[in-house]
């Protein structure tokens with residue numbers, strides 16, 4: 001369906017994407033009296049929370065922390081219901097923000113940006129959409145999301161299945177009733193872990209196809225109490241500052257002890273406290289060396305394996321659900337009854353390490369061992385993370401340079417904000433920034449603030465073009481790699497590494513130095529007149 005909107009032929013800024021990034025960016029640009037148009041593939045705002053409507057979809061950062069901080073009024077008036085809100089509650093929030101700040105009038109929905117080309121003579125971008133819109137803009141900002149280009153598994157026969165097929169990231173708006181159905185689900189990352197318990201309660205039979213198990217903690221979700229909301233609202237400014245200075249965008253005490261310097265009993269007790277708290281960050285920061293020392297990490301791993309064996313009654317299933325890679329090196333999950341679900345008689349786990357997937361058939365799924373018959377198949381197979389939504393657009397910088405080709409050996413950015421060869425081009429939470437290793441709303445706000453400050457600075461100085469200097473970019477890429485090499489992250493075949501997409505280069509994409517340190521670096525760059533960027537007329 002095409003959009004019914006008249007699109008302005010020329011604006012100061014084209015924004016691609018109307019998730020939390022694009023929405024806040026639009027608001028900020030208006031405050032600077034700049035003109036902007038947002039193109040959004042979906043039919044409404046919300047991004048992630050517009051698309052991912054699968055059963056059980058929730059955020060796993062607490063609502064009072066996973067929310068915008070830019071408006072005191074918004075913070076004070078909005079009433080979150082749950083500790084970890086469901087997708088509908090977060091989408092409602094996004095819609096509220098769009099209404100409150102009258103954002104929709106500059107957003108063109110149902111419109112995918114297909115190409116963008118830098119015009120060196122005019123010093124502007126020409127942006128094209130799937131509906132043949134053509135807009136020129138001085139700046140192009142990709143607010144396209146780290147996890148928005150969904151991925152199907154690479155197995156033969158995907159189109160042959162005669163039953164119903166769903167992907168968690170494109171869930172039907174009217175929901176799906178699995179009552180009485182035999183359902184197969186492929187994938188046990190966050191979307192699988194969240195949806196499996198809910199689908200299991202409905203379906204006659206659920207078979208889970210698992211390649212790599214996830215580490216998952218019980219979310220201990222609950223309704224928020226009025227007193228805790230009130231306390232947060234009284235203390236929001238202090239809390240937001242602490243978020244910005246923290247490692248993950250969630251304030252937590254900085255650990256001082258090594259997991260290896262304490263007794264097993266003390267360690268077990270600390271892990272138990274983290275497990276009971278329902279907070280991923282509490283587990284990951286229980287000891288200072290869990291992310292960097294294999295032996296330290298092994299203590300957490302063994303402890304979680306024990307927990308899984310305590311919960312899951314079939315020892316073989318418990319073994320299959322126990323990950324071998326270091327804790328935290330793939331995105332850990334928060335769940336409600338995930339491991340318990342495998343005790344249900346209607347739930348079966350197929351370990352694809354032992355019996356690999358062979359093909360999707362007319363009737364269901366065939367592994368190396370047998371064919372499974374289903375009425376419906378759910379793909380919880382995630383995303384071409386961090387770069388997919390960027391390289392899906394044919395972006396051409398100086399001299400026709402293609403972003404996709406330039407990044408063929410892995411993304412190269414300066415601060416995760418810009419990339420050499422692509423003037424006046426910005427990414428919100430791009431590769432090389434903390435992004436997916438953080439509470440993303442904190443990272444989004446920081447990037448939007450930085451980018452809009454940079455645009456305002458250019459205007460004040462009578463300058464027109466900003467572009468990363470290649471040497472500064474090389475140094476940043478080296479720094480991101482160096483920090484990653486101190487950690488255990490590169491040890492897992494994760495989507496942080498691009499390992500879920502065949503042929504994608506194995507590069508650890510996010511910046512692992514923490515949001516506080518990263519912000520200091522970005523502020524320093526700006527304070528030194530945008531050091532490492534070339535600013536010209």
Ligand SMILES: Cc1cc2nc3c(=O)[nH]c(=O)nc-3n(C[C@H](O)[C@H](O)[C@H](O)COP(=O)(O)OP(=O)(O)OC[C@H]3O[C@@H](n4cnc5c(N)ncnc54)[C@H](O)[C@@H]3O)c2cc1C
Nearest residue numbers: 017019020021041047048059060112113144145148439440
């Ligand atoms: C299931 C799930 C759970 C998550 N849970 C958490 C969590 O617990 N904590 C956390 O911090 N983060 C979480 N995230 C990450 C989440 O993506 C971010 O928190 C945040 O919502 C990102 O906002 P965004 O605006 O940057 O990107 P998105 O919300 O992804 O929005 C990007 C938008 O760009 C649009 N778009 C992309 N390409 C184009 C194009 N070419 N043309 C037009 N439009 C385009 C997309 O349609 C999309 O609407 C989760 C992500 C998923 C998928």
